[in-house]
Every structure is written in C-alpha cells, then in structure tokens.
Amino acid sequence: MACLYVGAPACVLPLPHVFLSSSRVPKALGRLYVGALATRFFSLLTPVVPANASSALACGGADGAEAPPSPAGPTLREMCQGKVPERVLQRAEEMGYTIPTDVQRQSLPLLLSGKDCVLHAQTGSGKTLAYLLSVFSAIDIGRSSVQALIVVPSRELGIQVTKVARMLAARPVGFEMMQACTVMALLDGGMLKRHKSWLKAEPPEIVVATVGSLCQMLEKHALKLEAMRILVIDEVDFMLHSSKQVYALRKLLTSYSTIDSRQTVLASASIPQHNRFMYDCVQQKWTKNDVVHIHVNPVEPMPLHLHHKYVICKKKERLCTLLNLLQRDKPKSGIIFVGEQSEKSKRLGQPPSTTLVLDFLQNSYRGNLEVLLLDDDMNFNARATSFAELRQREYLLVSTDISSRGFDLPQTTHIYNFDLPRSAVDYLHRAGRTCRIPFSKNTCSVTSLITHEERFVLQRFENELMFECEELFLETLTA
Numbered sequence: 001m002a003c004l005y006v007g008a009p010a011c012v013l014p015l016p017h018v019f020l021s022s023s024r025v026p027k028a029l030g031r032l033y034v035g036a037l038a039t040r041f042f043s044l045l046t047p048v049v050p051a052n053a054s055s056a057l058a059c060g061g062a063d064g065a066e067a068p069p070s071p072a073g074p075t076l077r078e079m080c081q082g083k084v085p086e087r088v089l090q091r092a093e094e095m096g097y098t099i100p101t102d103v104q105r106q107s108l109p110l111l112l113s114g115k116d117c118v119l120h121a122q123t124g125s126g127k128t129l130a131y132l133l134s135v136f137s138a139i140d141i142g143r144s145s146v147q148a149l150i151v152v153p154s155r156e157l158g159i160q161v162t163k164v165a166r167m168l169a170a171r172p173v174g175f176e177m178m179q180a181c182t183v184m185a186l187l188d189g190g191m192l193k194r195h196k197s198w199l200k201a202e203p204p205e206i207v208v209a210t211v212g213s214l215c216q217m218l219e220k221h222a223l224k225l226e227a228m229r230i231l232v233i234d235e236v237d238f239m240l241h242s243s244k245q246v247y248a249l250r251k252l253l254t255s256y257s258t259i260d261s262r263q264t265v266l267a268s269a270s271i272p273q274h275n276r277f278m279y280d281c282v283q284q285k286w287t288k289n290d291v292v293h294i295h296v297n298p299v300e301p302m303p304l305h306l307h308h309k310y311v312i313c314k315k316k317e318r319l320c321t322l323l324n325l326l327q328r329d330k331p332k333s334g335i336i337f338v339g340e341q342s343e344k345s346k347r348l349g350q351p352p353s354t355t356l357v358l359d360f361l362q363n364s365y366r367g368n369l370e371v372l373l374l375d376d377d378m379n380f381n382a383r384a385t386s387f388a389e390l391r392q393r394e395y396l397l398v399s400t401d402i403s404s405r406g407f408d409l410p411q412t413t414h415i416y417n418f419d420l421p422r423s424a425v426d427y428l429h430r431a432g433r434t435c436r437i438p439f440s441k442n443t444c445s446v447t448s449l450i451t452h453e454e455r456f457v458l459q460r461f462e463n464e465l466m467f468e469c470e471e472l473f474l475e476t477l478t479a
C-alpha cells in the first residue's frame with residue numbers, strides 16, 4: 001500500500017494512498033474559510049510545495065511513471081506513444097485532441113502503466129479522454145471479447161461516452177484495412193434483446209453500460225467478464241451513494257470480477273471525504289492496495305473564470321426574475337435547473353416545477369433559443385429526442401439534476417438555479433455544465449434565484465466550495 005503525501009503535514013501520513021496535486025499555486029489560498037473540512041485544509045497545503053509532485057510520482061510506486069511535465073510539456077501523442085495504438089492516437093488528433101489538459105497530463109503516466117486510479121478533477125477537465133485512452137491501451141483490438149467496461153449513471157451520459165469512444169475507435173485514414181474495434185452501449189431504455197444476441201454472436205471489445213442494463217445482462221449470463229482487463233466507473237461518488245445502484249455496483253466490483261485481473265479506474269469531480277473513500281477502496285477490495293488518488297487542483301474545485309451570482313426575490317417573483325435575467329444575459333445556450341417534484345405534490349396531482357417553468361418560458365421568452373425539457377419522469381423516447389436536439393441547436397434547457405452529471409454541452413454559457421441544489425456537491429456539478437472548453441478563459445456564469453432565508457444555504461455552499469457569489473439586485477434587472 002502506497003503511503004506518501006505531497007506537502008501534507010505528518011499527521012496525515014498513515015492514510016492509504018498517494019496524493020498528487022496540481023503544481024499551480026492557487027489564488028484561492030487567501031480564501032480559506034473557517035469551517036471548511038479538515039481534509040480540505042490539508043489539501044490546501046499541498047500545492048505550496050509543487051516541486052514535490054514529481055517525487056510523489058517517483059517514490060509512490062508508480063511503475064515507470066514520470067514526473068508531471070510543465071505546462072509546455074509533451075503532447076498527448078508523446079505521452080501515449082507506445083502504449084495507445086497508433087490508429088487511436090491518429091483519431092484523437094483528427095478529433096482535435098493534441099495538447100493534454102491538466103488531468104490528462106497528471107493521470108496518463110499512471111493510467112497507462114496499469115495502475116488503479118481515482119481520477120478526481122474539476123468538471124469539464126477532460127477525465128473522459130484520460131480514461132478512454134487507458135481503455136484503448138489495455139485492450140487488444142480485434143480480440144472478440146469484452147475487455148473494457150465503462151459504467152455510467154445515466155443513459156444520456158452513456159450515449160455521450162459511447163460517442164467519444166466510437167470516434168476514437170473508428171479507423172483513421174490509412175488504417176482502413178485494419179480490424180474494427182467495437183463499442184456497445186448497454187443503456188437503460190435500449191433494446192436489450194438485440195444486445196443479448198450481439199453479445200453472444202460477436203462480443204464487442206468495449207461496453208458502456210448503465211447499472212440497470214448491465215445487471216440484467218450479467219444475471220442472464222449474456223455478458224461475461226472473464227476477459228475484462230479494465231473497469232471504469234464514471235461519477236463514482238454518485239453511483240456509490242445511490243441506493244438503487246450501490247448493491248449492484250459493489251457486486252460488480254467484488255463478485256463479477258476481481259481486482260487482480262483488472263485495472264480499476266474510478267472518476268468524478270467530487271469525492272466527498274476522499275481520504276475515507278480511498279481507504280474504503282482498499283478495504284472493500286474495489287481496487288488494489290496501491291491505488292493512486294489523482295487529485296488535480298484541489299483548492300479550485302470549480303473553474304476560476306466561472307462567475308457566481310445570486311438574486312434575492314420572493315418565490316412568486318421567480319419566473320419573472322428568470323425572464324429578466326435571460327433578457328439581460330442573452331446566453332449563447334443555458335440550462336435552468338429546477339428541483340425534483342416532491343412525492344406529496346405528485347400525490348396531489350400538481351404539475352412538476354419543470355413543466356411550470358417550461359410553459360412560462362414557451363409563452364413569455366422572446367429570444368431565439370429553443371426551450372427544451374429534460375426530466376427524470378419523461379419516457380426514454382422523449383428524453384432521447386430532447387437530448388438529440390440539444391446537440392443540434394442553441395437552447396434553453398429546463399432540467400432537473402438529471403443533466404447535472406457528466407453532460408458535455410460546451411456551448412452552455414449560463415446556468416440558472418431556479419431552485420437551489422440540495423448540496424454543495426450538487427451545486428458543483430450543476431455549475432460544471434458550463435466552462436467546458438479546455439484552455440478557454442471565456443467567462444461563464446451561474447446565477448441562483450433565492451429567497452432571503454436561502455441566502456444562508458448558498459453561503460454554506462460558498463464556504464464549502466470556496467467561491468464567492470455576487471449579489472444582483474432585483475431593481476437593476478427590471479430597470
């Protein structure tokens with residue numbers, strides 16, 4: 001078990017994982033709030049000694065891993081050469097992936113050396129490409145068996161990950177004669193019967209699955225994981241805290257396959273109590289003992305060029321306030337997050353808040369964006385239609401938190417919290433649906449519509465996530 005910390009005080013040394021952190025000394029250090037968690041405090045200390053980051057890699061047992069390069073370091077190709085098949089590297093370049101992002105720069109040496117990793121980095125930082133490149137390095141293209149499994153929390157995220165994996169798997173110019181690499185999407189609402197026959201006849205190398213569909217296939221013995229070399233669980237904190245998924249996921253991690261036969265990669269922008277999580281990974285045998293925690297930029301859980309604002313208004317004024325904000329901001333595209341309907345309101349036959357906001361905007365919004373809806377209670381076909389439309393036009397999406405995890409819609413410039421999220425982690429993921437163009441410093445914004453009483457809750461999120469919110473005054477919006 002690797003037990004090395006970079007720049008952390010001696011009192012945390014016995015904890016069971018290697019800790020890597022970004023080498024940037026953050027401006028946010030000056031904003032350490034009283035009341036932040038102790039773990040966060042230790043995280044704050046780490047970037048002060050950036051030079052040690054390389055020694056962490058060297059001493060932490062990362063086989064063959066090299067120190068993280070400087071920002072002007074190697075290209076993605078140079079980092080992956082010899083480990084990731086040439087055809088995939090060529091496809092990555094054709095898709096515009098040439099310079100690694102911070103998380104890719106820090107994680108690829110470890111991922112490509114076969115280490116079990118917990119990828120813990122900002123939303124929109126490029127974790128998907130990092131784990132997909134390691135998937136392609138672990139599998140044997142052309143060997144007809146399921147060698148990589150990527151588990152995702154929602155159908156929409158599954159569609160997105162499958163799309164990127166298929167684009168990387170496609171044969172680039174000059175490789176037309178080579179064996180194709182197949183990627184199967186095993187997602188809720190899909191045609192499982194057809195997939196069952198496909199799995200039997202010609203198993204794909206890579207499967208992207210939601211937990212529900214995956215379990216059905218495993219229980220029916222339609223999917224076999226004996227040849228699985230790499231298991232990725234995306235949005236792992238969400239999955240392991242969802243009562244619906246946790247049992248199946250634990251079984252997948254410990255019964256359907258074992259840590260010795262696979263590389264395990266767990267990814268998320270938020271891993272609450274990460275020291276405890278790393279400990280559990282080893283104790284519960286979800287990962288090998290020398291699992292590495294790659295925690296990029298721990299003091300800046302959200303991009304610095306994200307502008308946070310709030311407006312205080314009465315509940316009954318919120319719809320008009322939202323409209324005023326939209327007219328003032330003129331988003332390129334935006335997402336309006338609305339709380340889920342309560343069981344009580346469902347029982348009373350009331351319409352969900354998403355419908356109220358949607359109807360209001362469809363009647364009152366005069367801008368040129370398409371107003372769309374995505375919510376948990378929609379059937380899979382309606383969800384698929386909305387999701388497809390989002391990719392084709394500029395939009396105002398009214399949504400519950402279903403869109404808050406993993407959705408990659410880079411044209412989103414504005415987020416509105418029509419209802420406050422339930423927790424700081426939910427705030428972080430909602431906010432993370434914007435600022436998703438790596439290396440771009442364009443300012444995007446998150447605006448929360450709150451009552452006087454909710455100011456205290458938002459303040460708590462600010463303390464926990466270390467950001468500052470600017471107040472917008474109602475009078476100035478209507479002026």
Ligand SMILES: Nc1ncnc2c1ncn2[C@@H]1O[C@H](COP(=O)(O)OP(=O)(O)OP(=O)(O)O)[C@@H](O)[C@H]1O
Binds near residue numbers: 076100121437
């Ligand atoms: N090296 C790169 N160069 C250019 N663009 C990149 C690179 N890596 C990733 N991207 C782009 O960055 C965007 C965000 O990446 P990705 O979806 O992997 O983020 P993430 O870290 O998984 O975020 P989240 O935690 O919200 O799921 C995507 O549009 C992706 O195409």
